Amino acid sequence: MASVQHPFPPLLSQDSADIERWLLALNDVYASDEVALIRKACEFAAPLYHDEVDVTGASLLQHALGSASILIGLHMDHETIAATALHAVPNHLQDWREVLTTRFGANVTRLVAGISDMERLRHFSELREAAIADKQEAAQQVEGLRKMLLAMVEDIRVVLIKLAERTQTLRNLSSASPDTQQHIAQETRSIFGPLANRLGVWQLKWELEDLSLRYLEPLLYKKVAKLLDERRVDREKYIADIVAQLQSALAAQGIKGEVNGRPKHIHSIINKMKRKQMEFSELYDIRAVRVQVKDVENCYAALSVVHELWPAIHSEFDDYIANPKPNGYQSLHTAVLGPRDLAVEVQIRTPQMHHDSELGVAAHWRYKENKQSESGFDEKIAWLRQILAWKAELADSGEMKEQFKNELLQDRVYVFTPQGKVIDLPKGATPVDFAYVVHTDLGHRTRGAKLDGSIAPLNTKLQTGQRVEILTAKQGGPSRDWLSPKLGFLQSARSRAKVRHWFSEQNVDDSIAQGRALLDRELVRVGVTDINQEKLAQKLKFNKLDDLLASLGRGEITPRRVSLAIGQEAPVNAPRASTQTIATSDGNVVIEGVGNLVSRTAKCCSPTKGDEIIGYVTRDRGITIHRRDCPFMQRVPEEREDRLLEARWVAKTN
Template identity: 45%
Template sequence: MVSTVSSDIAALHAWLDRRPALAASLQACAVLTPAQAEECQVVLGLLDSLGCDDDTLAAALWFAVAQVDSDVWTAKRDEVNASVKRLVEGQQSAERVWVLHAEHGGASEGLRRLLLAIIRDLRVVFILLARQLARMRGAARLPPEQAVSLARLTADIHAPLANRLGIWQLKWELEDLAFRHLQPDTYKRIAKLLDERRADRESFIAQCIDELGTAMSRSGIRADLAGRPKHIFSIYKKMQRKELAFSDLYDIRAVRVLVVDVAACYAALGVVHSLWPHLPGEFDDYIARPKGNNYQSLHTAVIGPHGKTLEVQIRTHAMHRAAELGVAAHWRYKEGGGGDAEFEKRIAWMRKLLEQRQDDDAGLMDDFQSELIEDRVYLLTPRGEVMDLPRGATVLDFAYHVHTEVGHRCRGAKVNGRIVPLSFQPASGDRVEILTGKVSDPSRDWLSPHHGYLHTGRAREKVRIWFRRTAHEANLAAGRAIYEREMKRLALSTTLADKLPAHFGLKSQDELLVALALGEVTAGQIARAVQDLSRPATSVTQSAPPVQPSRHTQADTSALSIEGVGDLMTTLARCCQPLPGDAVRGFITRGRGVSVHRADCPSLARLARRDPKRIIEVSWGRAPEHAYAVDIQLTGYDRKGLQKDVTGLITNASTPIIASSSRVFTRTGEVEMHFTLRVRDFEELSTLLARLGALPNVIDVRRITG
């Protein structure tokens, strides 16, 4: 093998030979050039040092192969497992972010968020970081323009990601290499200053370690001491942040102390402060108050031998592993024990869930599955800018997020070039274009939660403010129209209108109507209020047993209470089908107990005239779990799929359909549908009718009672 291929490819093959699980990748490596093989070996070595599993390493290799010859990957992809496929696809998704970065010449926090939102496996991030570091190590061989472009991408995305993940061993090198190409003169100046004093500094550090080690031994503290390397970019940032000259930096000389536990950390701190005087204001306790990326350590600055300043970092071995490997450290060093099998990790502005088993270290990575739990979506403007909104946000929410006037003038939207309804919910990575009119003209329907146009409270409030600025009379008229439409649609009496304002804490009916127009009170809340107010304040309640429901109503009437009589069998009248909240009265039948009617039922009126002594008072009980049959009628213009849309919406609302029928009027092209549904109360019915009324081609939908 070595004699027929270059030394770089032979080295890669030799590396893969030591990992039997990666043997399947050997043949694919034949398509790689020597330079690509060298880069792959560096990437694999970095991933191995992070404790990544074989699937992650294989995915890094297969992605490199796919970039060189996509046909090889296409031919072999069915032979690899699902985990490797997912990791390769995650790297391919990341390419979209690199393209956006190149198009716009820079990155915002949004691009980093978008990257983590569009990849579905956290392990992809480690591959991306390792590959970028491998490329940065060879950037000096690239043309200057390419090296600067690669360094800018590193500084904008990869180094911040490594920082947020807490993978310091990659973060420092990524930052230094990017800094070297982006600001070469400053980099060389600081590097020269470090080199000029390197011998003195190393001698000083050796003396400090010797003195501190002796003091630790006398105090009975077991500690490992070493000089801490200072990275050029971190020196530059501190000089900028504190406006200091290089000679004024106290932590160019630094020592790290590693101990066994937290108690030993504070004991070691006492030894340091007793040995050398500490600098006031230069102490940070990141053990008691960890950084956002969960970094833990004690930092102190002291005046060491010869009056020179010295920084000392004290931490446990476990803290050091976490600091060096970040999230990856938990894969190799997760401590066992009882408790939750889910290990939840916050990564600053992102939330990630690493689902792990409390298992041995070897089996842990084999079963590792990670899923990005994200409560935001990251959307692109036509110019490529990234905007984040809460998950569930619609394109109309996006329009208001861009600018209030864009929302007010929104007439439509395109997602990835395709026209979508205003209630469409785009996914992370989608490019959204808002189509606007010349004048502001929001719709009151946007405020209705039933239509699903707006998900965010911020956007709804902007629409309310717009309507508040319109004429008071217009809001009053709109609210009255909504109220009357709701009462008519639900076949409810308006006799309780005077009591409704107080129910919502308002002073007058006009205030209620304006609140209804502005969406501050919904039609469903009105329906619920009518139901509550129509219940008697006091009644002699005696729970009636449920009757065997008829084939038509299928209703449980045990939520009825009968006044002034003993237990009686009850049934809901078919002629008017009362619902909880309706004013009801009972008629004592011969052999069928009490038939319960709406108080305004024409059939009940005829029965009362014929035999008034058999009319009794009944009231609804308070068992919300009971369901009642109700008839609704829907009228619309006939179209293909209308009935399917109607029945699908009812089914998705988890509302049982007891019976249905429809007929088409060919002369007018209209269709009339009748449904008998089982609902719990007015609010559920109100919501359902509103959603049905919003379907295309629907003219009217209402409850019918006779």
Template identity: 45%
Template sequence: MVQVRAQQPVNTDGSINLEAWLDHVLKMDPALEREPLKDACEFARTAEQRCLEGREAPAEGAPSTFRTGLEIAEILADLKLDQDSLVAALLYRGVRLNQISLEQVQKHFGAVVSKLIEGVLRMAAISASLNPRESLVLNAQSQVENLRKMLVAMVDDVRVALIKLAERTCAIREVKNGSEEKRRRVAREVFDIYAPLAHRLGIGHIKWELEDLSFRYLEPEQYKQIAKLLHERRLDREQFIENVVQQLKQALADNGIQGEITGRAKHIYSIWRKMQRKGLEFSQIYDVRAVRILVPEIRDCYTALGIVHTLWRHIPKEFDDYIANPKENGYRSLHTAVIGPDGKVLEVQIRTHAMHEEAELGVCAHWRYKGTDVKSTSSHYEEKISWLRQVLEWHEELGDIGGLAEQLRVDIEPDRVYVFTPDGHAIDLPKGSTPLDFAYRVHTEIGHGCRGAKVDGRIVPLNYSLQTGEQVEIITSKQGVPSRDWLNPNLGYITTSRARAKIVHWFKLQARDQNVAAGKAMLERELSRLDLPPVDYERLAEKANLKTPDDMFAALGAGDLRLAHVVTLAQQLVEPDRGAEQLDLIPRRFGGAAKPGRRGDIQIQGVGNLLTQIAGCCQPLPGDPIVGYITQGRGVTIHRQDCANALQLASREPERIIQVSWGPAPVQTYPVDILIRAYDRSGLLRDVSQVLLNERINVLAANTLSNKEDSTAQMVLTIEIPGLDALGRLLARIAQLPNIIEARRQRSS
């Protein structure tokens, strides 16, 4: 559930009771000093009053910069941040709204506070990069530069990120009474950037609040539905938890363990995410009824776990030991699910008091300042700062704004695999990682020179999916260089953004002529395999928003342009009017008169009941970043965000640009013939069938013929396929089988 805002103490006339507020903050953290905080409060309040003199009264409900500063400071005091951080928080909104200058801050409160505020101001660049209306009219290179400065500020002093997190927490609390457009804009920014950042820094209670509030505004119906289900069962659940707590207290006391047991808060977004990820109903979610046990020592955690499993039956596959294998953000705890009293499922979390403090405060629990020098008391703090530095390095290599949210969201899901180097060092990777991901995780040059891999002593393909506990050895060559096939998502060689960034960066450094030749060969090979007619490369480059075909080939060769995207554009050029076999993400039979809020079975959300139509200039596909333009009499036209016409419209009439998004669409499939030629061998048909099974492809017809003279076999299969991406992936998988000569699409007669 979202956190309820605490009311600030007020005098009888409605003004803030500053002395009472200071008492409250000092009680939260006695290490703080009263006078510097009081001076900052008075300075901020005076600056706001001075700016309001002679002006009209602010709109009712408009947030006061002074009161917001107090709220930000309260959040930071709860996180146990230092004196300078709280002073910077009290003054930040005033500086942002030009009520106070940085020169005044430096003169009255020192260079450290001034530098902190300057760093937080730089982080505001994130908002512009995520706001479609603003990003359409900003220069892309300036956005990249702003984001680099923001990341530098974060890495140099983590307090900057913490102040910004607190400020965004206040911002999303404040939009409750704002317009729907503003609620969604702030919620999207918070959800994409700041909730993952809070998670990555290990600040649990901030992360939960940001996720729940964002979910409330982005998916209001689903939020209300889960909230209603939680409320309906609240009384029964509270009675159940009370009985469980009493049993556990008695059992722990009987075994001489001093444990603190409480019911655990229920977070709506986490419940919804688990329902979506595992395809469960609300009644099947285990942690709706949950308790947390806090004990003094690590050994007490495992003793308490044994007691829990003695009291109630453990549910298989619902136990996680994050003490032995901590999460990437340093989180440690034991999680288990049992069949509790009355046959009801119960989740139990067990951790020490120190682990609980870190789960709630994260990086804040492990640092202290002397002036501006950070001195860590835990390796977890250094790991978090190291991660921020890696984000900066990857961002420098990619120069890609769109990848920032992906980088920050890495490891937001709990699934990780833990593998070992030949020397026994543990390496953790996202679930589904390959030996190539492992190689680039160890060292960039090992990744570049990778030519093979051994897992537990046996040779495995480079797209093998690693499992926890395996030992991985990378076989390298001094003359080895990356292969462009590694960037092909259909082949599954890499899954992590780090590995992709390193490979793309390597190709960017190569000669343009090599990239042009390689890109052209890649495209021609893929068009031939998919059996698409000859395409005009001049028109295709124009459709890809590039000046010349060589620019397009160079971008393909360097990895800046996805092959699947170019192939889809090529098909739109050469097969605009094909019937039932149109292999596009949008079936042609859906093309017709535009209907309110939808194109065929594709929902377009965020525009109410307005009439919508797809722009003919850029023809956005589901999954493309899109923006809406309000026309005169023809409803809302949907453009790609990078469409040249949309950019011009946004610069001339920004007030008519609105935020829209794709809704869910049913998967459509189409019959396609594929031809497979191979040297005949035993088990060939079985291997091809296994690939079709793994890709979940339905076969409508099959015809096989063996030629004894040249020992070859030919298969013609009629399959059902949802789109070009799926077809390309299937053909690539089949082509990797032993003895395959070619696998391509075949025209039906």
């Protein structure tokens, strides 16, 4: 297993002299004012942490600064390092937000808050994950937690801090209890390894995966490690010969490049053995080299040189330059039959591709004074937070590729049940939506909700990370108010369909009675007291009035839809709500139920006298007159129906 080699020395002990040596070494990396902030953070944290230790028995301060050393090796900014030193402060101070903001600024405080939020979610999920016997359900819960973690993170540096912390924990895990070793290793394989992979931080990914495997599958790990070690001398000599031949061939073609042997990681070897059902001796990439050339054009030129030197194994070619991996990884991969017909894997990339693949998103952070992050990176971070697919195999599925492209993480919220199960909901979802996702019957019997232990209205929009508890009646059904877009009880079309279905299953007489009450209320609202209701039903495509009333009662048609037809059926002398009259070239238009708003005819359908028309309240609070059959009017969503107003032509007066 090849551990990440960091240029920055870790803290060896909690001794004050060692801490001072660690702080002095910062001067080689950061500006003096940046070092001052990190020193201040260490001096603030040290007395709070005192003699406290982490799960491995290491002192809390040593753990924090060891994690910070890893992040310095990833070239992270000084605020990230300060926040890492302060990461456990929320466990030691009641008013930590105010104190940290005053002493270290809002940016550092936000990072510490993000670390605290991730830790809270992780611990809350442990009970649920441990209780799940079904492997498929457990996998779904782990995936849901991953999504929730990224959805909550406003600054991707928080995730990098957690990855560094976990790497530091694994390095010292041998001194922990067997149960702790298993728990930490399993959580690393389920959560933190995939996070490092998706963020493209290969330096940490390999170490996280290899170290977790050491505890999860110790016998297999030792077997592969032994096989690698037994053949190490022969393999290194063979690779040295390959490097020399390839370097010479590239130079002969005028291609300037750097060729090196590539370290192999035990986790990737075992993964490939399992995935391809191959023995250790059959793997192509036990012997591997990496070629770095100046640009993409030279990458393909170098590939041609490789294939001229040795026969290619065509099934092992991948072009990740033309088709990058979802995490942005780029490189050419090929396998050839080298000298003695032994398989060799060759990776070809540019120095920038190599830099990005090793550091991932960390490569894009800049900590120079007053230098802002690149705009392209801001877009990349936005893209990273849309990630839904977590396993590399999903990239091979066309259907999953489409899902990856079309579903955006920021359009979802992830909340917990009281038992710790993660529920995935559309953004804007309410406790009622949540209840219907958990179980249809729970949705029907919903009467109240608690969010993180506090009573909340049923139309509250849920936020990622909340714990949702539904208060129910022993029996009963949903409220018709839930179907009103204006009241905001339901966001999901699926939830609304379940409510409508419930009403459709109820007694027809009850539905007619409910519909009668709704129709009467709507007639009063629009100011119409004399109307032929049978003709109204026929206009709405119902055979008779009772069918219209039953449909209203079941929630299949909204009162607002009925009111759209009322204006055409009402007698001329029927009392109406307040109106506005506007002049057009063809005649006057009377708009029902509105005061003196600016009005105009729509250019999209250009209504003329004789057309059936309707008014629409625009965002700037004006009114646009459309034809009733205007395509725009046909597509008005249910939640905007309250913007529709009755309108009719009247004779033009002088």
